[in-house]
Amino acid sequence: MALDNKKLKMASIQLQSLAHRYPSAADYALRSMQQSWNDGGAYALLGPSGCGKTTLLNIISGLLRPSEGRVLFDDFDVTDLTTEQRNIAQVFQFPVVYDTMTVADNLAFPLRNRGIAKNEIEKRVADTLQMLDLQGRANERARSLTADDKQKISLGRGLVRTDVQAILFDEPLTVIDPHLKWQLRTELKKIHQRFQHTMIYVTHDQTEALTFADQVIVMYEGAVVQIGTPQQLFETPEHTFVGKFIGSPGMNVLPCEIDGSEAVFAGKKFSLNTAVDNRGARFELGIRPEHITLSQSEGMPLTVTALEDVGRHVIVRGEIAGTALCALVKDGVAIPENPCVSFDSARINLYADDYRVGSGRGD
């Protein structure tokens, strides 16, 4: 049975005890998870290659049947439905375009397939062309377009229908030039704000994930390690992996010792907001490069190993007591010759065996 494709509301998505193991594999590609994603939400699945994000997307789209668990759209079990029956739109990394058709016909194609009235098709195609800044090329054959423009059409084909349950994007901007990437990413954001489609966006690029999504799902080795707003992922990473993966450069993770309600790094004590039970765990202190200040004489002396001027800021790399760390200094701010560093203690997170167990108290 196919889902009702006339309804305008999109779907919430639930994953119940979902897991997946490929037939020949010994290990799970996706470890058991329980998720509930809201109707109209913008979600990003973020992680390095091999983390399971594409496997998860393929299970949601129906390209892959999970070996365990169920997928529900609005409480309706779709686990055994095909991609077509699920009524979703998909955009892939590489353009899916009919070369011999015009740009407008490429966009109209998914609508004609569904028997939508001619004047409605014309209106939607015109809207989509405008959204992608392709009005002038409507009647050109797709073959004559650049790779960037072809990918724009692929995006357009995903966005042209308003009757889908969800729109799934699989690294849609990976092959796009940096400048156009900015433009298309903001367009997607605007489209989401206007139409409130349920959107799921897979990427390894943190900037894309963080700017696009309301909720970012960080994946690592087949498991979801954290779901949160971009700000939560930045400020309180629940796992050291998230701390390192989010941010450029990522969070400094420094070995430390616990003394009651204080963390000790390189002889310096930092007050914690909770007393931590020292039960033989491996403790680490997390501090982002953005939250380290350099000065002439205040704080811990830093042995500088490299300065990387990347225009809008300088990345200062160095060592304290044999531990490497880095700090960011904004463009135009002077860097002392032999700097000392101090940590913004309220921004510290404490990790025991890689999981967050507390934070700094601030002064």
Place this chain on the structure above:
Amino acid sequence: MLELRNITRHQAEEVFLDDISLCMQRGELNILLGPTLAGKTSLMRIMAGLDKPDSGELLFDGVSVLGMAVQKRNVAMVYQQFINYPSLTVFENIASPLRVARVEKSQINRQVAEVAELLQMTQVLDRTPDTLSGGQQQRVALARALVKKADLVLLDEPLANLDYKLREELRAELPALFAAMGAVLVYATTEPTEALVLGGNSVCLHHGRVEQFGSTLELYRTPVSLRSAEIFSDPPLNSAKVECVAGKLAFARSQQQIGLNIEQIPDGSYTLAVRPHHLSRERAGLDDIEVKGSVSVTELTGSETFVHFSMEDNSWVALLHDVQNFAVASTVVFYVELQHLFLFDSDDALVEWHSTIKS
């Protein structure tokens, strides 16, 4: 030293590479920066001897190499796709160019060990490429280019197929690696951020022409043309047309005065430009100029904010170093310090006006 003199190449009716002259020294990294189709790969193919230019001269250490067979020149290339021999071990993959050159066995062992050490591959020498991560596979391809001790090493977007985070790691490693090679290094990328992290020199390429060539940081700080500033900006450069009448600047569309007097420049049309991170919510100095616009979308990364707004009908973006949300269609005001303001003339060439301004 690699020297290109007036290299021009046509493809079909179009000029593909237009009168390119460049000098690249040994031990220096030279980045070809430009969007897709700017001519980066075409230029590299000519440098490698895979294609011939229609006119111009190519010299290596003062000797013309245009007619020379590729095999006779000591050139190494690394492509975007990791190209390795799938059935050979990592060791044999790295050793392959030395075997072809019939290098003695003990020397092969020594050279491979050296390069593997440098690229942190010693632990995986016995494995086949398919058991490695994408980053490690590309390291194998890099190692094969390094082990040849080539005079000219061409890297065509070598990190483009890698994960964002892996790119970050390799970018940080590459400069030291390149410095150890002593070859002429040419590295193509579409990403300004990558160029800045790698440093060295950069060539801004656009439609097969050199917009600017010089130290990477210098190019970033002082672009000679609007095009060069645009190519070297991520997030994109903000710009707006302005008119100058008797030294007074006004936005072309609204005729709104900018509050900037530059008496030394002739009347006419100019383009005013500013990088996104130089737009500030607070006034830093009394002579800061003010720009105003209507918010179209706000992007929050968790630590930074990209505010996209319409400024005199142009799409502008401000990068703020904290998290602030702005309602769609609300009016925002930003300030720009004069030292961060670029002005380009009607030919898109940079106007040097900062030294002439009276405070």
